[in-house]
Amino acid sequence: KAGVTQTPRYLIKTRGQQVTLSCSPISGHRSVSWYQQTPGQGLQFLFEYFSETQRNKGNFPGRFSGRQFSNSRSEMNVSTLELGDSALYLCASSGASYGYTFGSGTRLTVV
Amino acid sequence: DQQVKQNSPSLSVQEGRISILNCDYTNSMFDYFLWYKKYPAEGPTFLISISSIKDKNEDGRFTVFLNKSAKHLSLHIVPSQPGDSAVYFCAAKDDSNYQLIWGAGTKLIIKP
Numbered sequence: 001k002a003g004v005t006q007t008p009r010y011l012i013k014t015r016g017q018q019v020t021l022s023c024s025p026i027s028g029h030r031s032v033s034w035y036q037q038t039p040g041q042g043l044q045f046l047f048e049y050f051s052e053t054q055r056n057k058g059n060f061p062g063r064f065s066g067r068q069f070s071n072s073r074s075e076m077n078v079s080t081l082e083l084g085d086s087a088l089y090l091c092a093s094s095g096a097s098y099g100y101t102f103g104s105g106t107r108l109t110v111v
Numbered sequence: 112d113q114q115v116k117q118n119s120p121s122l123s124v125q126e127g128r129i130s131i132l133n134c135d136y137t138n139s140m141f142d143y144f145l146w147y148k149k150y151p152a153e154g155p156t157f158l159i160s161i162s163s164i165k166d167k168n169e170d171g172r173f174t175v176f177l178n179k180s181a182k183h184l185s186l187h188i189v190p191s192q193p194g195d196s197a198v199y200f201c202a203a204k205d206d207s208n209y210q211l212i213w214g215a216g217t218k219l220i221i222k223p
Binding site: 004006035042043045048056058088091092099100102103104105107 | 117145147152153154155156157160200210211212213214215216
């Protein structure tokens with residue numbers, strides 16, 4: 001079965017702009033989590049959605065937001081981009097078990 | 112406050128030898144632990160997991176040990192192979208919420 005698909009793979013934006021990233025989970029998975037990875041910081045949890053509802057949220061400013069659609073696809077939006085937002089953004093989907101399957105990520109560069 | 116700590120940012124091991132990656136946690140409510148492996152420009156992939164009711168889980172060359180009293184788990188890779196060179200993340204989950212808590216990762220380098 002198809003894995004977790006994240007689009008786009010690479011993105012370059014200017015400070016102050018906004019960006020929307022997309023994640024399509026594994027078919028049948030209802031949970032989608034978003035993470036930010038920066039060098040030396042590991043995986044920082046952004047938020048998790050389950051059945052279109054935000055179930056958990058990490059410690060990121062309100063500029064970071066997300067949503068989940070009825071088909072479980074999720075989008076993450078970052079407004080008023082800052083240089084420090086440059087990172088690899090990873091999406092993971094989860095089914096009934098504890099296992100998370102990650103996508104390949106979106107590499108965002110803010111210039 | 113980091114609830115899951117991987118205190119070694121990097122580890123270098125000779126090919127064929129044992130690699131031991133360590134992870135400490137502070138929250139006694141964690142009941143499930145996972146190890147993920149990550150190559151550059153790719154998402155992490157699941158490697159092995161262990162429930163808090165066990166103290167050992169083995170899968171081929173990979174074994175995870177859990178010491179609940181010490182709040183410590185370790186991943187053993189025997190024998191280490193060049194393809195094992197990657198960043199390894201330890202993650203923990205507690206039953207009270209749906210969030211995985213991640214360590215900062217350990218970069219494993221296998222030397223020929």
